[in-house]
Amino acid sequence: MNKKIITILLLMIFVFSLSTAAAELKDPWVSKKEQGNHGGMLISTLLGDPKTFNTIIAKETSSTTITDGYIFEGLVTRNGITTEYEPELAKEWEISEAGKKYTFYLREGVQWSDGEEFTADDVIFTFDVIKDENIPTSSRDVLKVDGEFPEYNKIDKYTVEFILPTSFAPFLNNMTAPIIPRHKLHTAWQEGEFNNKWGINTDPAEIVGTGPFKLADYKNGERVVMEKNEHYWRKDPAGRSLPYLNRWIRIIAESQETESLLFENGETHFLSVRGIDYRRMKQQEKRNNFTLIDAGPTFSTNFLVFNMNPRNPNLKDEPYKYEWFTNINFRKAAAYAMDKDTMIDQALAGQGSKQWSPVSLPNKVYLNEDVAKYPYSLEKAREELKKGGFSWNQNGELIDSKGNKVEFNILTNAGNNVRESLLNIIASELRELGMKINSNPVEFNTMVSKLSSEWDYDAILIGLTGGVEPHQGSNVWMSNGHLHMWNPVQKEPATEWEKRLDELFINGASAIEIENRKKYYNEFQEIIAEKLPVIYTVTPNSIYAVRNNLKNTEVTAYGGVLWNIHELYLEN
Amino acid sequence: MRDYIIRRILIVIPLLLAISILSFFIMQLSPGSYLDQMRMNPDISEDLIKEMEADFGLNKNIFLQYFSWLGQILQGNLGESFTYRIPVSQIIISRLFNTLILSLAAMLISWGVSIPIGIYSATHRYSWLDNIFSVFSFIGLSIPNFFFALLLLFAIVRFNLPLPINGMTSIMYDYLGPAEKVIDILKHLLVPALVLGTAGTATLMRQMRGQMLDVINMDYIRTARAKGLTERNVIYKHAFRNAINPMITIFGFQLSSLFSGAALTEIVTGWPGLGKMMLTAVRSKDLYLAMAGLMMGSLMLIIGNLAADILLALNDPRIKYN
Secondary structure, eight states: OHHHHHHHHHHHHHHHHHHHHTSOOSSOEEOOSOOOOOOOEEEEEESSOOSBSOTTTOOSHHHHHHHBTTTBOOSEEEOTTTOOEEESSEEEEEEETTTTEEEEEEOTTOBOTTSOBOOHHHHHHHHHHHHOTTSOOTHHHHHOBTTBOOEEEEEETTEEEEEOSSOOTTHHHHTTSOOOOHHHHHHHHHTTOGGGTTBTTSOGGGOOOSSSEEEEEEETTTEEEEEEOTTOSEEOTTSOBSOSOSEEEEEEOSSHHHHHHHHHTTOSSEEEEOGGGHHHHHHHTTTTTEEEEEEEEOSBOOEEEEOOOTTOGGGGTOTHHHHHHTOHHHHHHHHHTOOHHHIIIIISTTOEEEOOSSSOTTOTTTOOOOSOOOOOOHHHHHHHHHHTTOEEOTTSOEEOTTOOBOEEEEEEETTOHHHHHHHHHHHHHHHHTTOEEEEEEEOHHHHHHIIIIIOOOSEEEEOOBOOSOGGGGHHHHSTTOTTOTTSOSOSSOSSHHHHHHHHHHHHHHHOOSHHHHHHHHHHHHHHHHHHOSEEEOEEEEEEEEEETTEESOOOBTTTBTTTTGGGOEEOO | OHHHHHHHHHHHHHHHHHHHHHHHHHHHHSSOOTTHHHHTOTTSOHHHHHHHHHHHTTTSOHHHHHHHHHHHHHTTOOOBOTTTOSBHHHHHHHHHHHHHHHHHHHHHHHHHHHHHHHHHHHHTTTSHHHHHHHHHHHHHHHSOHHHHHHHHHHHHHHTTOSOOOSSSSOTTGGGSOHHHHHHHHHHHHHHHHHHHHHHHHHHHHHHHHHHHHHHHTSHHHHHHHHTTOOHHHIIIIIIHHHHSHHHHHHHHHHHGGGTTOOHHHHHHHTOOOHHHHHHHHHHHTOHHHHHHHHHHHHHHHHHHHHHHHHHHHHHOTTOOOO
């Protein structure tokens, strides 16, 4: 009798040890940075509450800055310094059949934060969900190639392949999409409950990812608490599981003023410094044991766009405005009137850079520095206006060839201080040229509906956030795009150069080699700088203040302080 | 009296209905919708926006939208938030208590300070203390809340005061004992409650002072004094009870702010209340969340007014409702 019990017990122990041993990590990644101390609590701030922890349907950065890269990971990622592709959950990948077939070999033995093994089934499940028309996710359309969702198959437990209808280089960028656990979400998806899963009221233990951290607690409006994922697949040089940090608390600060105060009070470990705070922080640097790091220009942009849409309903009353805005000399004059030095000094407190090309400044791979530039010169602006058939009356007011006085409105979204002061600077320079400018900050929603559906504006000062992959801008630059702001959703490209832009984007996406792609995107940047459908202004620099006891940091504009959070540690 | 209260409660129904119609249509008629923020995102396609529009019912006729919302409300369902995709009631409840603490503390400060000071100022008119109070109340009236909050926070950082800057609880809150938890919240409460409290104090103080001055010069006060009553009795039994009536009405209005929160102060001090969330909901047109907030505010305003009217009748026997 006793023997029986013992054998059963032994058997149980054996089975139990088998099941834990099943997921042994075969392909760990080992940190090349110096060995750090394990333990410690990192404290940082967030500017807003997350709206959901369901990263697939999340649309706001306030949600994805919590989940993506920290709780969930993709098959591939981008290096925080070089912005080049790097393996993440896939240890390597192959591109074959002239760029149509991608095969990903997954890291074997990676575990979800609850100990379940990560396999090809999770990858297939994630793309099943993304493909499902009932799931409101932006990933679906981004993944479509020629309107078709790629075919994806499980080859074995650790291999998946994707087959595209045509060669499409931006595809790899989409493979940075976070992978979600099948064992947690499959039933909910089957029952049609996926969209309501993992909202902000979810028990944190339910939310399971492969990333370096897992959610431990969320207090609405107060803070998000993350805890180390004990099963993480990245290792320190000594072979222990990363991250070094045990806990990571992210205080929800709601305003940038409070963020700075918290940092100055010594309560947080790093801060994204605004231009206007730069000088004050510089004075405290030594005394308060932190270092200010200028990581260079950010991906955000600010530009002026003129309405060149022949469908503008206001044109019935004032058809001449269409003539002005489509006149290339007029737009060049406006470009010459951009006093970017003053903009950087006044709107960005000296911490900014001039932008000339539509590709964001920190995009080291695709930025073409050799595009047409329009250094500030009211003289040149006046020459351009003369060339364009404009002249001045006795009062110094600018009139067009038919004698109409040049007067128009420039809108921007109210509440954005930087943009409001940029607008003031632009308006005062254009007034110098004899134009009558009504500058007008409006509610964001109003501006968007004017821009995207009513088309009844004159000019708008706005910004879009760029990325590393130029094809992400195809909605903006291709003539049928709904964000082709100056003349959206065209059936046929209105001009020769817009037609060329369409071709360049199609070719740029289907070329595989970066060198070939660069050629197309270089020409695209030259065209935009030459034809000026949008006129770029200035970009703020990203400056971080980092406490000296936070080690292994390598701060960049692309990755910020946290891109290598698994390697960061706190010195005792 | 009872009939009056019943009548007042019955009036609430058409009143709320009218308020809901107004707020719903004004919000819908102002330009733009919840999906505009997404329209400006290059990653989100026109198709997806159309799908979501259908999903949220935003493509339906506006009257149909209103009536389906009303139908839901009558069944006790406040709808689902567009932003959070969870029921509106859950979002509101998660913050309701926080807002209540802050509003109560602020009310306590403003009434507790302003009534005595108002009486003192009136009875010692043009004394040097009265002048100082007046100066302070004018400063209080003219300084914006958010700015005052920032000043206080800046002082905390500058002078290294042992007070928190942000939020309602400290990071170690979960590991504290019950008494320490209360102290922790009180510490966090100090700045926002002080800011909101003093903002109310200035107006209330001036009101109280003015009312008292009016009453003090009345004939019956002179009579009371002539009768030989103590000054204390004259002021508190005769003058104060007559002067307080308008204050009760103000109190009724203030009750409505109990749940509506104070967005700017909340933002600056990081207090996790309803104000900031409702402001965002209205601005981003998260329709049902915003509607719930507006309706809650209106309901509290009506209840507050009713409460004030009842209190008035209790305080002043001359007031009778028939």
